[in-house]
Amino acid sequence: MDILTHIALGAQVIFQPINLLFCFLGVLMGTLVGVLPGLGPTAAIALLLPNTFHVSPVSAIIMLAGIYYGAMYGGSTTSILVNIPGEAASVITCLDGHQMALKGRAGPALGIAAFGSFIAGTVSVIGLMIVAPPLAKFALAFGPPEYFSLMLLGIIILIYLASGSILKALMMFVFGLLLSTIGMDAISGTQRLTFGILELSDGVGLIPAIMGLFGVAEVIANVEEEIKRTIISTKVKNLLPNLQDWRDSIWPIIRGSVLGFFIGILPGPAPVISAFSSYAIEKKLSKHPEKFGTGVIQGVAGPEAANNAATGGAFIPLFTLGIPVNSVIAILLGAFMIHGIQPGPMIISKYPDLFWGTVMSMYLGNAMLLVLNLPLIGLWVQVLKVPYPILFPLILLFCLVGVYSLNYSLVEIALMIGFGVFGYLARKFQFEMAPLVLAIVIGPMMENNLRLALVISQGSPMIFITHPISALFIFITLFLLISPFVPWIGRRRQKLQEKVEGEEV
Amino acid sequence: MKRFAWWSLLLALTLLPAHSLAATDFPKGPITYIIPFPPGGQSDVEARMQQPYLEKILGVPIVVNYMPGAGGALAWTKFAQAKPDGYTVCGINIPHIILQPLSQKDAAFKTDDLKPLCIFESTPIGLAVKKDSKINSLKEFIEFAKANPGKVTVGISGKLSGHHMASLQFEKMTNTKLTLVTFTGAAPQVTNLLGGHVEAIWGNSSDLVGYQTQMKILSIGTEKRMDVLPNFPTFQEQGLKFYPRIDRGVAVPKNTPADITAKLEKAFLETVNMPEYHSKILQAGFVPMGLNSQQSMKYIAEETEIFKKLLAEHNLLLKQ
């Protein structure tokens, strides 16, 4: 396995003019799609797929892959500027990113998101090159019990996310779990709480939920008062992250990249989970955890890096096993098949130019994205200057169209409005949204895997402990649960709690 | 006056073709091809492969539209109410379109609402065990299952699917009881077998072909051995008249006029009989078919009877 020859091969592939063009088109399209709330990479890829029939498979994949990670870049823009996540993975970026924008630091937030994503993308590409096959094997060892235990661990992460009352955060989480059961049960085929509305068969939908909880609710909360949105105007030189920002962000970025890459290998909504986990980890490791949520750059750098790295990690099962871990990769797989390429374990050896070409194009794509996005920061910041009475209807419009364009369903718009009402009230009653979103995201996976594990074990809950990886996760979960009560670990958590309660009014 | 008459006649003659049978004008504009599943799936891939040929034959653009939801029921329900003018066609899957109306309360369509134009592909289902399994043949599998009722975990890709029905039929034929583990699709089903989390799976031929080096294929549901899987026996040759499969086709709403239906049918049949299309399908591990509208309807009717009985035996049949 001579890495250098492979890189050379890949470079040869990508520097052909058509591939350069397609790479650029892909990332451009991806960024655009990522910025528009609701519209996701899936739609863009499906749209551009027919245009790829007449070119070689390599060119096609290069463009389509570009859309995917381009969308991740774009998603952070609206999160930071107007507190609306461009897609699910950007929900976390809203927390601190938007706060930074309100303090006049939108530029550095956008900048560090762009740079962080670039570094993360690069890290994941390196990972893809070096550790692809053995990692894939590792991923196979994850069965239903392992996934369930991992999700359980996720709940603990949630506790570290909560800045307010843990009880309330947990309540939102359980509520989210219940909401996630609405729809057709995957295992038995029974309809749950769908009231005969077919659109609800696939659940309440993540996008309507996010649009409603974050977009609509935020806007409604803002129209209560006469415009008092004093966005401090930013000078040009404040548009990029300064040295202190870099010092604060470099470790979160590195940690986020590694974390995101590994989570990306596992099936499921990896970018979302990576972003949430990174936020929780950064908060835990920070010397001032109480500042998270008020606009700390680590809260943007880490999660942004994580969600981008997850997109890189998602390619591993595709190339090593031919298995799609999410719907975007599934379309890429379909594109392979249309071009006559059989996905499977042999793909790297049978089509080396495809694999290495794609890998190298990711480097290039990430660089292109950086170059594309940085100058745009100045432009984006101007958006904030639009007077709110005019801006907010436009924001609402974007939410409406974003949701509608997913499945052309009026039901989903209604759901979004419903979530908007709930989100608005939740703010008033001091309940946090993030746990709810996390539950809607991982709820179905948790439930499925719990039931599958029990079926496999023929009714015995012991399966979660007899499987080694699962047992490890359970052990860590229990450890983290008890740790608040163990003095030297618990002190940090208590300090945080006290600080928060003092400020909680 | 005479000139006027001549001009009128001429005008009438030129207008005459416009009033003739609608079929000669069809199609006048783009045709929408609905896919009831998310993009990237097998139905999508095949529609895309057909697209260029169809466009050439019919002379109009073919627009692929995705309408995923409820395992296909969403699209089929909406499609059953679509205008039967031939400008919308929809992919269909068997046994889905048969099973859903029979056993799902909320599936607001009937199998008859969809008039098939053509069934163009069949995916035989096979039985495979994990690579390090102690079972090496179908016979051993049956013996093991008989000796350990309910202990053998077999993965399927969804309830009320071809896999599910195949398993029920198999259990009846061999008098065994298996434990069905229902995954949410073919991808998790395969991954879990590769990881050894279930003993066996009822797998699609395409997946079996793709992963044949990493699992042991005990049997496949075709009548003769598949060329792409020459070393793997069929159920038939091992004594079981068992041909489990999932089929794909395309349909129009049931009241579409006969002449328009015929035109579309012809276009699809021509497309799927193209040698390039054929070979791509075969290579991927599927079996190309070319049932026309009549044959398809007969096939669906036969399968409906079989499934009605099977569902009733397992208390899955809704009151009709």
Add this chain to the structure above:
Amino acid sequence: MGKNQSHYDRAAAGFFLIVGLFFALYSRSVEVGSWHEPGPGFLPFWAGIILTAMAFALFLVSYARKAWTARPSFFPQSDSWKRVLVTFLALIAYNLLLPPLGFTLTTFLFLAFLVKFIFPQTWMRTLLVAVLGAAMARLLFINFLETQLPKGFLGF
């Protein structure tokens, strides 16, 4: 004086109590199943019970806390509720009017209405924003991205 945090918490606890009970009871009708074969009601049942228990806990905790600082009143300004309600109604109206009126017209009306009536701007500005907004949205979504938005009876 106004309400304080405890009141809010109790109201919220009440809400979640009802929700939890609802799911727990509903799940009985969709087969809870057994440990051997968990049915579709398995998770909703247990999760519903847990939520109900948590709601009780919140209720109790709200008494334990001293009724400290009063919370600001629910709506910061006396006419806040009007804007909130009207905006919600506008959203609902959009959803309802979209099929009959079509995308471009509905968008235009929506934008114009909100700009004019929530934080009133001049008619000039309103029209400008509404026309530009609707036009750009139409160009972006229909022409460029080719999403399928309703055409409405006017056909555009």
